[in-house]
Amino acid sequence: MVPNKLKILLPLWAVVMAITAVKATADYVRPPARKTLHFPWDPKPSSHPQQVHISLAGENHMRVTWITSDASSPSLVEYGTSPGQYTSKGHGDTTSYSYILYSSGTIHHTVIGPLEHNTVYYYRCGGQGPELHFKTPPAQFPVTFAVAGDLGQTGWTKSTLDHIDLCEYDVHLLPGDLSYADYIQRRWDTFGELVQPLASARPWMVTQGNHEKENIPFFIDGFESYNARWKMPYEESGSSSNLFYSFEVAGAHVVMLGSYTYYDENSDQYNWLKADLSTVDRKKTPWLLALFHVPWYNSNHAHQGEGDEMMQVMEPLLYAAGVDIVFAGHVHAYERSKRVYNGKSDPCGPVHITIGDGGNKEGLANRYKDPSPEWSVFREASFGHGELKIVNSTHAFWSWHRNDDDESVRSDEAWITSFTTTGCVAKEQKEGR
Numbered sequence: 077m078v079p080n081k082l083k084i085l086l087p088l089w090a091v092v093m094a095i096t097a098v099k100a101t102a103d104y105v106r107p108p109a110r111k112t113l114h115f116p117w118d119p120k121p122s123s124h125p126q127q128v129h130i131s132l133a134g135e136n137h138m139r140v141t142w143i144t145s146d147a148s149s150p151s152l153v154e155y156g157t158s159p160g161q162y163t164s165k166g167h168g169d170t171t172s173y174s175y176i177l178y179s180s181g182t183i184h185h186t187v188i189g190p191l192e193h194n195t196v197y198y199y200r201c202g203g204q205g206p207e208l209h210f211k212t213p214p215a216q217f218p219v220t221f222a223v224a225g226d227l228g229q230t231g232w233t234k235s236t237l238d239h240i241d242l243c244e245y246d247v248h249l250l251p252g253d254l255s256y257a258d259y260i261q262r263r264w265d266t267f268g269e270l271v272q273p274l275a276s277a278r279p280w281m282v283t284q285g286n287h288e289k290e291n292i293p294f295f296i297d298g299f300e301s302y303n304a305r306w307k308m309p310y311e312e313s314g315s316s317s318n319l320f321y322s323f324e325v326a327g328a329h330v331v332m333l334g335s336y337t338y339y340d341e342n343s344d345q346y347n348w349l350k351a352d353l354s355t356v357d358r359k360k361t362p363w364l365l366a367l368f369h370v371p372w373y374n375s376n377h378a379h380q381g382e383g384d385e386m387m388q389v390m391e392p393l394l395y396a397a398g399v400d401i402v403f404a405g406h407v408h409a410y411e412r413s414k415r416v417y418n419g420k421s422d423p424c425g426p427v428h429i430t431i432g433d434g435g436n437k438e439g440l441a442n443r444y445k446d447p448s449p450e451w452s453v454f455r456e457a458s459f460g461h462g463e464l465k466i467v468n469s470t471h472a473f474w475s476w477h478r479n480d481d482d483e484s485v486r487s488d489e490a491w492i493t494s495f496t497t498t499g500c501v502a503k504e505q506k507e508g509r
């Protein structure tokens with residue numbers, strides 16, 4: 077951008093080029109993990125709304141979530157389509173939790189709506205605080221999803237978020253591992269502050285990873301903090317648990333699954349998934365997406381085979397329903413498959429994309445199985461993010477953007493056509509059900 081920055085970057089570029097000239101296979105020099113960000117203590121009035129984020133909450137509704145230190149602050153959201161003019165309001169409820177010596181602030185969840193599609197709303201939380209704004213997703217295609225998992229809160233996370241912020245997207249999809257708080261509850265608060273600029277402006281739809289669990293056997297159940305802070309529309313989608321749910325946006329039905337809750341054939345999750353998939357109307361939602369944390373198709377040495385058990389049970393359900401794309405995280409790298417099923421390429425299976433490359437403190441997973449499996453199209457261990465632009469009922473453009481130093485560089489891209497065009501008929505329809 078600025079010439080000064082270029083002056084610094086150009087010699088660096090020369091060095092990188094020189095290295096690549098010597099080592100022909102290394103076309104890109106991967107940077108190491110960056111340090112966890114430092115968040116100076118910033119005292120605010122106890123009723124100041126902090127860590128604001130929004131999520132889709134059933135048709136034409138949005139859930140606004142924020143935290144105050146003050147328990148008596150109202151769960152009120154005032155909003156309207158012009159700055160400073162709040163023509164509507166919504167009231168919600170609060171929760172809080174304790175974790176060993178830590179007590180959370182008051183966590184407010186307020187659902188507002190009905191809202192117009194593709195419209196900017198100005199809002200404020202708790203009857204005070206700064207004015208924020210968000211844009212609702214469109215009613216029809218095109219619709220764009222930003223995708224990045226395993227975020228954490230390091231210098232690389234910041235770089236990834238900056239790149240996502242530059243992209244014109246409607247909804248953020250996060251396939252697990254948010255804060256990397258790892259039992260230190262204060263880090264959930266700093267993560268909430270870090271993502272607020274993005275997560276208060278576009279709905280963030282998340283599912284859990286291993287870093288959300290934070291259970292202590294016989295003492296603290298899993299997902300206590302995650303469930304309190306990142307409430308998703310599970311009630312709205314007929315699920316019994318915040319750990320699995322679905323939502324619809326424009327012409328896409330999105331299923332969010334839990335890799336760390338029961339998925340066997342007698343489980344709530346399995347039965348809910350079966351019922352949820354049976355309600356999908358491909359005329360209304362020609363695109364069907366699924367997200368969960370642990371990848372089923374992964375040729376990285378990291379976390380090899382960890383998704384096998386869930387895959388064995390649930391892959392037939394996703395296949396029968398004709399899922400188009402599966403997004404997973406967990407492996408800190410990027411990989412895209414062909415359409416696959418049962419361990420090999422299959423034109424009637426989903427494309428699997430591993431995108432656990434948001435930028436967390438653990439660094440990259442850069443050891444791959446050699447040779448690459450026949451189903452693997454592209455794999456690379458770099459931090460970055462993805463963008464899925466669903467153009468119409470048949471075509472979507474997928475691109476993956478690597479954080480090349482602090483520039484966002486599009487490194488993989490593909491047109492994906494929807495299952496409805498592949499000539500594959502959903503199993504249930506084949507069987508005349």
Ligand SMILES: *[C@@H]1O[C@H](CO)[C@@H](O)[C@H](O)[C@H]1NC(C)=O
Nearest residue numbers: 466467468469470471472491
């Ligand atoms: C959908 O978009 C693709 C890519 O732009 C285009 O080739 C195709 O004709 C479009 N289909 C319809 C039905 O508009």
